[in-house]
Amino acid sequence: MPSIKDYKIATLGSHSALQILKGAKDEGFETICICMKGKTKPYESYKVADRIIEIDKFDEFFTLQDELIKEKAIIIPHGSFVSYIGPKRMNDVKVMHYGTKGILEFESDREKEREWLLDAGCRMPRIFDKPEDIDVPVIVKFHGANGGKGYFVANSPEDFYEGIKHYPGNEKYVLQEYIVGVPMYTHYFYSPLTEELEIMSFDKRYESNADSIGRISAQDQLDAKIKTSYTITGNMPLVIRESMLPDVFEMGENVVKASRKLVGKGLYGPFCLEAIVDPNLNFYVFEISARIVAGTNPFVHGSPYTWLRYDEPMSTGRRIARDIKMAIEQDRLAEVLG
Numbered sequence: 522m523p524s525i526k527d528y529k530i531a532t533l534g535s536h537s538a539l540q541i542l543k544g545a546k547d548e549g550f551e552t553i554c555i556c557m558k559g560k561t562k563p564y565e566s567y568k569v570a571d572r573i574i575e576i577d578k579f580d581e582f583f584t585l586q587d588e589l590i591k592e593k594a595i596i597i598p599h600g601s602f603v604s605y606i607g608p609k610r611m612n613d614v615k616v617m618h619y620g621t622k623g624i625l626e627f628e629s630d631r632e633k634e635r636e637w638l639l640d641a642g643c644r645m646p647r648i649f650d651k652p653e654d655i656d657v658p659v660i661v662k663f664h665g666a667n668g669g670k671g672y673f674v675a676n677s678p679e680d681f682y683e684g685i686k687h688y689p690g691n692e693k694y695v696l697q698e699y700i701v702g703v704p705m706y707t708h709y710f711y712s713p714l715t716e717e718l719e720i721m722s723f724d725k726r727y728e729s730n731a732d733s734i735g736r737i738s739a740q741d742q743l744d745a746k747i748k749t750s751y752t753i754t755g756n757m758p759l760v761i762r763e764s765m766l767p768d769v770f771e772m773g774e775n776v777v778k779a780s781r782k783l784v785g786k787g788l789y790g791p792f793c794l795e796a797i798v799d800p801n802l803n804f805y806v807f808e809i810s811a812r813i814v815a816g817t818n819p820f821v822h823g824s825p826y827t828w829l830r831y832d833e834p835m836s837t838g839r840r841i842a843r844d845i846k847m848a849i850e851q852d853r854l855a856e857v858l859g
């Protein structure tokens with residue numbers, strides 16, 4: 522019988538690597554952490570990596586490929602991996618890779634992503650073609666914005682032109698309806714082996730300074746001329762109203778179904794729908810991440826939802842490793858590689 526002892530799980534040391542590697546070890550895999558020099562401490566301290574390969578820059582990943590192939594390493598992509606390699610170069614990744622590489626191009630292209638999510642029936646914030654069309658508050662999102670830094674809200678065309686003056690050189694932006702509500706990020710897992718969609722957990726982000734300006738009065742905010750930024754600093758666990766769960770399952774299932782029209786085997790493994798929920802409990806999805814998100818990091822020991830299903834600690838990282846383990850043992854590894 523094929524054995525997991527013949528394989529290793531590898532990822533880049535960043536983002537959700539602690540959870541991925543810990544989960545892989547819990548499932549019995551040997552692990553490899555590819556890490557930037559000077560950033561190895563967490564992976565040593567938490568003892569999640571059987572081997573740490575240090576590199577000077579992320580491009581060196583490509584020179585390591587032959588060695589990783591020889592080791593029968595399976596790469597788990599995460600946000601930093603995709604962002605450092607770049608969605609276009611994902612096809613140059615020759616090492617075994619968990620998930621459909623092509624799908625990552627859809628999450629990183631706002632237009633392609635929008636078509637996909639609308640096709641899946643998701644409710645999304647309106648998009649305005651030009652500033653003159655602004656008739657409700659909009660959030661101005663610059664392309665390639667680093668973690669929500671420099672987004673601003675405008676209420677009218679005049680407001681927009683006033684605001685944009687503070688961002689010289691940023692010609693590429695999207696004008697998205699600003700949804701008044703609470704952010705809610707759903708972490709899903711779809712296994713191509715069991716053909717079942719699971720809800721793993723939910724989080725909200727802890728964003729600086731969006732999450733701190735409410736601590737001072739509106740007058741002080743004006744006096745200090747504070748500009749809201751959404752730089753992510755961490756993630757907080759959430760449990761949602763139980764009556765909302767059926768809709769959340771349905772949304773995830775529709776997104777998986779719609780993805781099959783896009784590329785290869787479509788979307789499987791971990792993914793996240795990022796939404797704002799308004800007071801009428803409508804989910805406005807503004808983004809999808811088609812791979813593990815850092816919002817799953819609070820759940821290294823599992824979430825209330827995984828506890829219901831597994832009765833053992835089950836992080837998203839571990840769930841990935843279990844999928845791979847099941848695939849190897851059933852001689853179906855090709856089904857989870859892409």
Ligand code: ATP
Nearest residue numbers: 646660666667668669697698699700704751797807
């Ligand atoms: P990425 O997750 O791809 O790095 P980002 O962090 O640059 O993207 P977004 O996730 O698009 O930026 O948005 C940052 C934050 O702005 C969100 O967490 C949310 O709080 C807020 N936000 C985004 N879109 C909207 C919207 N349409 N209405 C209200 N708030 C929004």
